[in-house]
Amino acid sequence: MPQRFGRPGLLGTVARTAAISATATAVSNRVNRRMGERETQRQMDAQAQQQTWMDQGAAQAAAPPAPPAAPATDRVSQLSALADLKAQGVLSDEEFATEKARILNS
Template structure:
């Protein structure tokens, strides 16, 4: 005849139950972390793909063209008139002339 214990589990039963609970908690925790890592990796891939697609679609901005020679001559003529009228000093005239010629 086998005797069964009635009531609270013994030491081995309590240890077994604790091991099952701890193992289940660890398995669930690992699965949650793995899913989060997979989701983060997928979001990163989508973001990179969108950046590449945007870069391919966006036309390169051309550098602004330097002012045409006629435009420079016109600006220098106006500058000379302002200097002749006494509105600009020699230093101001030289600075603006250098800016126009460098542009």
């Protein structure tokens, strides 16, 4: 058979088409598999995050409420009144120090 130059013959074209088709199928299958794996991972991450939120909500619901903090303005007003009494001469330095320590430690 004589050697052909130029375009491939019928068998060459069929072989090339089969190779291209097989490659495209393999690539498509791999892309679909990877997309499925990523979607599965996203769903697992979402479920884990939802479980974490539920656990945190249960922990917060189970925790006793914090006792209300003593208002800072109450201490400030008591200290101001104490300083006024000392300035008026009603309290001595020792009495002022004792009452100040009592207010700050309460």
